[in-house]
Amino acid sequence: MLGGIWGIITTIIVGLILGVIGRMLAPGKQKIPMWLTIVVGIIAAFIGNWLAGVFGIRDxxxxxxxxxxxxxxxxxxxxxxxxxxxxxxxxxxxxxxS
Known part of the structure; x- marks a missing residue:
C-alpha cells in the first residue's frame, strides 16, 4: 500500500519538475495552469523513458x-x-x- 502511494507521489514530483523545466526552456510565455504543467511533465517522463528504451539506453x-x-x-x-x-x-x- 505504502509503495503505491509513494510511487504516485514521486510521479507527481517528477512531473512537476519536468513540467517546470519544460516551461523554462520553452520559448515565449506559456499561459497554462500549474496542474496542466504537472500533467505534461508526467506524460513527458513516460515518453522520455519510452524513447530511451527505443534507442536501447533506458538502463x-x-x-x-x-x-x-x-x-x-x-x-x-x-x-x-x-x-x-x-x-x-x-x-x-x-x-x-471565477
Missing amino acids: TPGIDWWRHVFQVAAAVVGVIAAAAAYPKITGGRTTPK
Whole structure:
C-alpha cells in the first residue's frame, strides 16, 4: 500500500519538475495552469523513458543522462503544445472562470 502511494507521489514530483523545466526552456510565455504543467511533465517522463528504451539506453550504469534529455525534450514539446491548445479548448480563456 505504502509503495503505491509513494510511487504516485514521486510521479507527481517528477512531473512537476519536468513540467517546470519544460516551461523554462520553452520559448515565449506559456499561459497554462500549474496542474496542466504537472500533467505534461508526467506524460513527458513516460515518453522520455519510452524513447530511451527505443534507442536501447533506458538502463545504463550510473545516471541515465540520455533518458533525462529525452524527458526534458518531451516536456518542452508538451508545454509548447499545451500552451497552444489550452486557449482553444477553453474558448480563448487562459485563466479559469471565477
